[in-house]
Amino acid sequence: MTEPKQTIVKYGEYIESLLAGEDEALRLAREEALREGLPSINVSASEGKLLHVLALTIGARRILEIGTLGGYSAIWLARALPPDGHMVSLEIDPHHAEVARRNLERAGLAGRVEVRVGPALETLARMEGEEPFDLAFIDADKDAYVAYLERVVPLVRDGGLVLGDNTLPDAVLDPAGDSGAKRYNAAAAARPDLVSTIVPMLRDKGIDGLTVSIKQPSKR
Ligand SMILES: C[S@@+](CC[C@H](N)C(=O)[O-])C[C@H]1O[C@@H](n2cnc3c(N)ncnc32)[C@H](O)[C@@H]1O
Numbered sequence: 001m002t003e004p005k006q007t008i009v010k011y012g013e014y015i016e017s018l019l020a021g022e023d024e025a026l027r028l029a030r031e032e033a034l035r036e037g038l039p040s041i042n043v044s045a046s047e048g049k050l051l052h053v054l055a056l057t058i059g060a061r062r063i064l065e066i067g068t069l070g071g072y073s074a075i076w077l078a079r080a081l082p083p084d085g086h087m088v089s090l091e092i093d094p095h096h097a098e099v100a101r102r103n104l105e106r107a108g109l110a111g112r113v114e115v116r117v118g119p120a121l122e123t124l125a126r127m128e129g130e131e132p133f134d135l136a137f138i139d140a141d142k143d144a145y146v147a148y149l150e151r152v153v154p155l156v157r158d159g160g161l162v163l164g165d166n167t168l169p170d171a172v173l174d175p176a177g178d179s180g181a182k183r184y185n186a187a188a189a190a191r192p193d194l195v196s197t198i199v200p201m202l203r204d205k206g207i208d209g210l211t212v213s214i215k216q217p218s219k220r
Pocket residue numbers: 041042043066067068069070071072073074090091092093096118119120121139140141144
């Protein structure tokens with residue numbers, strides 16, 4: 001009998017083979033990150049495609065990412081931007097940022113994606129007053145997810161999307177369980193300016209989640 005995890009992998013393979021195939025730039029970005037010793041914790045190709053479709057859905061012209069790694073998700077997201085669109089991706093590790101910049105250059109996106117190096121909470125604190133973003137993708141240290149949410153929502157326009165990755169940890173099944181992602185989901189659910197849901201994602205290790213929130217116009 002097929003093991004449940006093997007079945008999950010097969011569903012993922014089906015989606016990727018039909019709709020989320022990697023071109024050379026995406027494949028090389030993953031391979032280069034591995035060669036450079038970066039951890040293999042990028043989004044899957046099918047999640048990358050979902051990020052791309054969500055960005056297209058809202059006509060995103062400005063995208064913010066927290067957690068660049070080797071630039072794999074940045075390539076999926078930035079490819080949804082129009083030629084004059086802009087993406088800012090925040091990364092604490094200078095080596096990750098350097099690998100990402102090379103991968104973005106090879107993908108022809110160096111002019112569209114700016115990687116800012118430093119602890120994301122500090123970088124975000126300096127971003128107040130920048131032109132609003134259409135979409136923010138949070139994919140860094142989980143313990144800071146609630147703080148990222150608080151910093152990011154004011155930077156996103158009304159009708160824009162806030163996406164939080166890896167938001168279905170085992171802790172959500174245990175009423176006493178605690179995790180940064182579980183606290184993030186609770187914080188998103190409690191915000192009157194966000195309408196949210198969690199989209200289950202297929203991963204090699206099992207099920208994970210992407211919390212999708214749309215920012216509502218503030219009530220006057
Ligand atoms: C899960 S990986 C990002 C994966 C990437 N979004 C992708 O799918 O290709 C998380 C990244 O967040 C970075 N990171 C961790 N803590 C951070 C912080 N406080 N500020 C900025 N980046 C941080 C890590 O160095 C790592 O590169």
